[in-house]
Amino acid sequence: MSTQNTITSEILQQHGIDEATWSALKSSIYPGARDESVLMAVDYCRARQLDPLMKPxxxxxxxxxxxxxxxxxxxxxxxxxxxxxxxxxxxxxxxxxxxxxxxxxxxxxxxxxxxxxxxxxxxxxxxxxxxxxxxxxxxxxxxxxxxxxxxxxxxxxxxxxxxxxxxxxxxxxxxxxxxxxxxxxxxxxxxxxxxxxxxxxxTDVTEMSSVDTTVRPPTNKTSLNNLISTRTQAQTDTDTKELSALLAGFTEKISDSQNIDEMDLLFSGGVWPDGKRRPGAVNTFSGEMLEKARDVYEMRRNEITDSDK
Known part of the structure; x- marks a missing residue:
């Protein structure tokens, strides 16, 4: 298997990798692997908030x-x-x-x-x-x-x-x-x-039919999950599917939440009542995924606010 270095400093910068980290990845974590394959592993870890140097x-x-x-x-x-x-x-x-x-x-x-x-x-x-x-x-x-x-x-x-x-x-x-x-x-x-x-x-991939993109106000957990499904999905790779699973978990927690303070922590992150600091949706998702999470958060937050009036 070829180990010729085809990765430039510019490419490493685009992936947020410094020379020392790249050297460790190539020599100790994935020795003998192609450069493109190592970058693929780094991108996988980055999408799931994992440290590639721990070799997950x-x-x-x-x-x-x-x-x-x-x-x-x-x-x-x-x-x-x-x-x-x-x-x-x-x-x-x-x-x-x-x-x-x-x-x-x-x-x-x-x-x-x-x-x-x-x-x-x-x-x-x-x-x-x-x-x-x-x-x-x-x-x-x-x-x-x-x-x-x-x-x-x-x-x-x-x-x-x-x-x-x-x-x-x-x-x-x-x-x-x-x-x-x-x-x-x-x-x-x-x-x-x-x-x-x-x-x-x-295996063969079955082409999905177009879906109704009309956004409707959710009133329960099912409709919140439907909101995620109705937004256009720009990416269909494996990482996106796994991020979708994390997004579904976020949706479930937001749906079960009964107070705004907890919802704010789920979305924005921060120090919880047990004293532990945890990341929120804004730290986990980006781009379209973050917009989906924001829609779910804001609509559920409005539901709770309206019910308290």
């Missing part, structure tokens, strides 16, 4: 198959690590810990002449604190045969990682599934641990 996402070389042409080619794909899901769960401030992975019976199997001892399944639990103070357990169960990656297209033998660490790899996949169940706003993108050594298909 991975650049995974994958054989990508285009469903339309049937052709395959190797590409670097940005994928979250299970560590990113842990960060997002912790940021929610209702993460109440996790249990130890529980494994099923050990099985001795042979795959194209390669003998492997692996667990039949793994069960993983994470705990989430609910608004009423109760703690709910979310459980995921994953099977080794359904998750392991092969050493190549023409063999059923596991790759080196799944052969060397059959328990640990399955536990990571199971933990990622449990975190997605408990915090669906993290998104549904598979983690690097789940996709390592596997091929990726690009």
């Amino acid at each position: 996402v991975h650049l995974v070389p994958m054989l990508v198959k285009d469903a339309k042409t049937g052709k395959s080619e190797w590409r670097d794909v940005v994928m979250p690590g299970v560590g990113l899901y842990r960060i997002q769960a912790d940021r929610s401030e209702n993460y109440a810990g996790s249990g130890e992975p529980v494994f099923g019976d050990a099985i001795e199997g042979e795959f194209n002449g390669v003998r492997v001892r692996y667990p039949e399944w793994c069960k993983y639990s994470v705990f989430k604190k609910m608004p009423d103070g109760s703690v709910v357990e979310f459980v995921a169960r994953e099977y080794w045969l359904e998750n392991y990656a092969t050493a190549g297209k023409d063999t059923s033998a596991p790759n080196a990682m799944w052969k060397k660490r059959p328990y640990a790899q399955l536990a990571k996949c199971c933990e990622a599934q449990a975190l997605r169940k408990a915090w669906p706003e993290t998104g549904q993108q598979p983690t690097a641990e789940e996709m390592e050594g596997k091929a990726l298909d690009i």
Whole structure:
């Protein structure tokens, strides 16, 4: 894989990266990766307010198959690590810990002449604190045969990682599934641990029909979410979809809020009653996303103001 430096200082400035950070990214965080791929990872982190130097996402070389042409080619794909899901769960401030992975019976199997001892399944639990103070357990169960990656297209033998660490790899996949169940706003993108050594298909994209762009005053949570849907979406890339999930979470919190002070904190950020400073929508979104958040905030704020009269 070519590592020729094709990134100029001007491009780094456009991405807000100084020379020292770029050097660390290239030499320590993503050694051997193409410059364009590293920038892609930085942009992904920037969109989700993550520190790329903490390596919350991975650049995974994958054989990508285009469903339309049937052709395959190797590409670097940005994928979250299970560590990113842990960060997002912790940021929610209702993460109440996790249990130890529980494994099923050990099985001795042979795959194209390669003998492997692996667990039949793994069960993983994470705990989430609910608004009423109760703690709910979310459980995921994953099977080794359904998750392991092969050493190549023409063999059923596991790759080196799944052969060397059959328990640990399955536990990571199971933990990622449990975190997605408990915090669906993290998104549904598979983690690097789940996709390592596997091929990726690009499926056909169905063109969306035009929608009614008339903005109507919301009166409940459903209509607030409808307001988001009716605005024109200028971007359709993966980062925007994940920001949309964050925007939906903001909408839900605004809808549940019963006082203006709390709404102001949700939108503008600041010091909360518990003494912690938290960012608001203005710190999270920009451009059209921020305008959507502002519409939801102002309309809900007007509702509360009118009800107090």
